[in-house]
């Protein structure tokens with residue numbers, strides 16, 4: 001029996017507030033943590049399978065032309081080499097994390113430098129690598145193709161365009177106006193665990209041990225790439241060493257391993273090398289953003305414009321949704337927004353950690369800082385004056401929104417009142433500045449299923465193909481089931497990451513916890529009802545706690561009530577029409593203190609605080625960790641992160657962790673996080689919204705605004721490296 005919910009109306013009860021054990025929300029440790037820190041959690045490339053051989057992928061040396069392997073016969077004769085495989089199916093682009101992403105490249109035709117166009121398989125990894133390096137790849141009839149977003153042809157994205165009121169007139173009438181252009185570079189996900197897959201066939205049945213975020217989609221993508229029925233494909237992905245969007249869709253190594261394993265009749269392992277992760281998985285598009293703000297004399301926005309240019313390969317549908325939060329964060333009757341997509345031959349652009357808001361809110365928040373400075377209004381006060389009563393475009397109410405509280409509480413926690421004037425505070429050679437920014441991110445619910453089984457011994461099992469990409473899924477699903485069934489946390493066995501289990505939403509877009517958590521909640525509700533039936537009482541009269549059920553003044557152990565039976569139920573949630581009724585989003589505020597060296601321009605972030613509201617917090621520890629991670633991304637976006645492309649052929653010149661600079665421990669100061677109490681009845685029966693990506697959405701602006709406060713320098717071209725600050 002399935003407990004099915006289409007989320008069409010707000011939840012009418014807040015059951016999790018009144019539960020007996022208080023597991024949900026508690027800062028519990030991850031149950032799989034010890035496996036990870038002792039090296040006993042098996043990641044994709046760590047499975048040991050009898051007869052397994054190794055594949056290494058080969059890159060296109062240019063961005064156009066027909067791919068020809070000129071010495072493949074000789075390479076095939078090298079020691080240990082089993083196959084040199086060039087197959088049209090390898091040329092599929094990394095998909096976009098949506099089921100409908102289509103391959104766009106002509107077969108055997110390069111579209112970008114570094115594209116993975118062949119795989120060499122050998123008995124050992126070393127033999128495969130040597131042979132792959134020896135393979136000569138020629139691109140015939142290569143042409144000059146655009147690689148630079150500034151000169152490439154662009155296409156408007158009509159469905160993103162907004163023209164409400166008259167922004168031009170508002171700009172004319174404004175007491176104060178800001179009209180600025182900012183640029184942000186491409187970013188790489190570059191998760192700690194590179195993309196890796198081991199494929200093994202048993203007849204016509206394929207098992208892929210991989211590292212992916214959304215298994216039910218990945219299974220369809222793989223089946224589609226190979227031309228087999230999805231029922232023939234199983235993906236196993238119990239532990240994922242980070243994804244950040246790059247594992248929403250399949251990367252080429254999964255297809256390569258599957259084709260090679262079929263051809264050779266042996267299990268094949270293919271792991272991308274770090275440069276290949278940078279060159280051939282997914283990038284966040286670079287952006288050029290123009291923000292226009294028109295304010296009246298009281299600092300109230302009468303107009304807001306946001307026009308962005310992003311890029312992607314020809315034929316790709318994804319366009320970094322830069323404007324996403326600009327639609328609802330601030331008031332302003334006259335609004336104009338547009339997005340255009342430049343077509344160029346850099347690697348595929350797709351979802352990278354908080355696609356849209358990570359750079360869109362950041363630039364909007366820089367522009368707001370510029371307006372505050374122009375008007376002499378405290379930046380926090382300027383935001384407070386511009387919180388709209390309702391969605392400024394649709395007129396819909398917000399489902400829940402503790403934005404004002406986050407601004408005020410964050411300012412208090414940080415000590416914002418002590419903010420220096422521009423270039424006013426100096427400590428020896430260091431210029432000290434404070435900066436702040438708002439945080440905002442859309443909230444999404446996705447279809448998700450889970451099975452929960454209450455076992456005769458009084459333990460429970462949760463099963464779903466949901467993934468845990470380091471975010472805490474194992475923990476929160478155990479907490480929800482434990483709470484609903486009155487079991488200690490340790491008595492719930494959570495099994496994830498296998499497509500033989502009920503299909504979940506997957507991890508992405510911050511929807512994972514609330515969507516998969518709701519399916520578990522629904523299954524548990526059905527189990528509770530069945531228990532009540534057995535005891536001939538009504539379900540609300542049951543109190544489940546510590547493995548016992550209390551009802552009508554008596555207490556029995558669950559094992560006794562079960563009497564040797566098990567109860568298994570499926571929970572299934574699908575999104576409904578709530579977005580027609582309300583605007584759902586998460587909000588927050590960041591505060592940062594920086595020290596900028598007066599001579600070198602080096603910026604050190606000294607401390608940073610974030611206050612966030614994202615509905616019910618399911619685990620205070622893992623939620624906080626997500627925010628810490630987001631703010632750390634923010635430091636990277638502000639100061640270091642930048643994919644550098646060769647202007648001649650668009651190849652990635654810093655395709656490694658030594659040259660693609662991310663903040664290391666020494667760059668990350670004391671970060672503090674406050675999670676505000678909130679319930680969102682429209683979001684799900686859990687009243688939880690997504691928090692995974694909220695901590696990155698605007699974080700970088702708090703730092704660059706602090707640099708301005710310290711130095712008087714506005715860096716409008718990210719990242720704010722020292723050469724730009726001086």
Ligand code: MOS
Pocket residue numbers: 213243244245246248351352353354355507508509510
């Ligand atoms: Mo996230 S970029 O949707 O994994």
